[in-house]
Amino acid sequence: MPRRSSKRSLEVIDNDDEEEYETTSTNNHKRGGGSNHNFTLSQQVPEASQGIPNEKPSERNNLEKMDKVARAKAVTDLSRLILFKGLEKEPIDRLKIIKEAGLNSMRASGAIFSEASERLRNIFGMELRRIPKYMEERKSTPAKCKDRYYLQNIASDYDGSHSREIHSIHQGSKIENGLVLLVNALIFCKGESRSDGSRWILGRDLYRLLHSVDDAVPGEPPAQGSSRAKSHSKCSRFQQNSLTPNLDALMEQFIAWDYFIKERATEDNFASQSVEDGDFIYTMGPRSAIEIGRKQIIYFCAEILDEEPDPTMLKEVEEDTMEEEALDEVFMEEA
Structure with missing residues (x-):
């Protein structure tokens, strides 16, 4: 100022x-x-703020080929983990939380992350948002903040x-x-x-x-x-x-x-x-x-x-x- x-x-x-x-x-x-x-x-x-980047086409293809039960479980497990951490205001590190959910070995993990985000938006009205672009480009912003997500309430609230x-x-x-x-x-x-x-x-x-x-x-x-x-x-x-x-x-x-x-x-x-x-x-x-x-x-x-x-x-x-x-x-x- x-x-x-x-x-x-x-x-x-x-x-x-x-x-x-x-x-x-x-x-x-x-x-x-x-x-x-x-x-x-x-x-x-x-x-x-920025949203979730698009997953690779190969990851989406791998997700579509997954068994329906295994796919549903993977999305549910990751959604639940993101929700519980997000409600405690913990920053969501994409790679770390995929590993915590036991999905890091899957070749569809990026697509599963997108599916989990979509589920949180549609069911709970919560959305994963990423650091604003201007802040991401600052030299003083720690690298750890640049791939973190924050669970936000996206309900319209004009007043x-x-x-x-x-x-x-x-x-x-x-x-x-x-x-x-x-x-x-x-x-x-x-x-x-x-x-x-x-x-x-x-x-x-x-x-x-x-x-x-x-x-x-x-x-x-x-x-x-x-x-x-x-x-x-x-x-x-x-x-x-x-x-x-x-x-x-x-x-x-x-x-x-x-x-x-x-x-x-x-x-x-x-x-x-x-x-x-x-x-x-x-x-x-x-x-x-x-x-x-x-x-x-x-x-x-x-x-x-x-x-x-x-x-x-x-x-x-x-x-x-x-x-x-x-x-x-x-x-x-x-x-």
């Missing part, structure tokens, strides 16, 4: 320590608020009511989604830009800003090698007897779910300020792009600040979208 907006966002968070913000929205929510900020999140379209019904079931789920949105907003407002268009925030800055929103959140990340750093994976995602997020545990969980990407900070990848041993930096991950999207985050920041969405950032998103649509047209023509 341009320096003007970045500075204001920091002032809002740093100078209003006593104000509480309730950010319990995903990209499909249409609500939000604070004690003195009465805003309504607009319903913005998330990033254009956000469907998502509110789902996420209002569990208070913890609402808080987790709100925290994901808030962290992404801080990355956009305060993150350091790279030449590939990504934005990164230093962990120490992230903790400090979140502490100013809720003083029950630690003001700094756990020191490397400390008992706090070693125990977060065994802790609840919320602090004892409260709904205050356990930021250490939740950030690691969000990284495992691919909401964020984490790197060790060095002078080469984070040159705007001095870094220390054990420092990490964070950026938006593919799941955040698919479920929330940059446009929703831009509008979220603008409405908190009571200003218009930044036209420069909106133009950047639109340019990426237009480029991806052009590539899709070329792909469809070639297909």
Whole structure:
């Protein structure tokens, strides 16, 4: 975000320590608020994600030749495994899950994966989506993210009511989604830009800003090698007897779910300020792009600040979208 907006966002968070913000929205929510900020999140379209690539013709032929019972079992086993993992928000690695289902020796595994995806779409209204094209092309995106899929609810939800019904079931789920949105907003407002268009925030800055929103959140990340750093994976995602997020545990969980990407900070990848041993930096991950999207985050920041969405950032998103649509047209023509 341009320096003007970045500075204001920091002032809002740093100078209003006593104000509480309730950010319990995903990209499909249409609500939000604070004690003195009465805003309504607009319903913005998330990033254009990619679907499953077509299987090889030979794999489809091999699938058609399979015994009907064996074919049905293979598709059912893989569909069930994808569904259970996907509902736990685990990223789906295509090759790994085919191996887990015992299908890696079959010469029709790609076609079976397509069949399983089709079944999930038709029966459960869930679809496997892959990393957006613009993010796939970034040098800073880890290679492991480029063949991962994320199970998404594809029900039409123009006013956000469907998502509110789902996420209002569990208070913890609402808080987790709100925290994901808030962290992404801080990355956009305060993150350091790279030449590939990504934005990164230093962990120490992230903790400090979140502490100013809720003083029950630690003001700094756990020191490397400390008992706090070693125990977060065994802790609840919320602090004892409260709904205050356990930021250490939740950030690691969000990284495992691919909401964020984490790197060790060095002078080469984070040159705007001095870094220390054990420092990490964070950026938006593919799941955040698919479920929330940059446009929703831009509008979220603008409405908190009571200003218009930044036209420069909106133009950047639109340019990426237009480029991806052009590539899709070329792909469809070639297909």
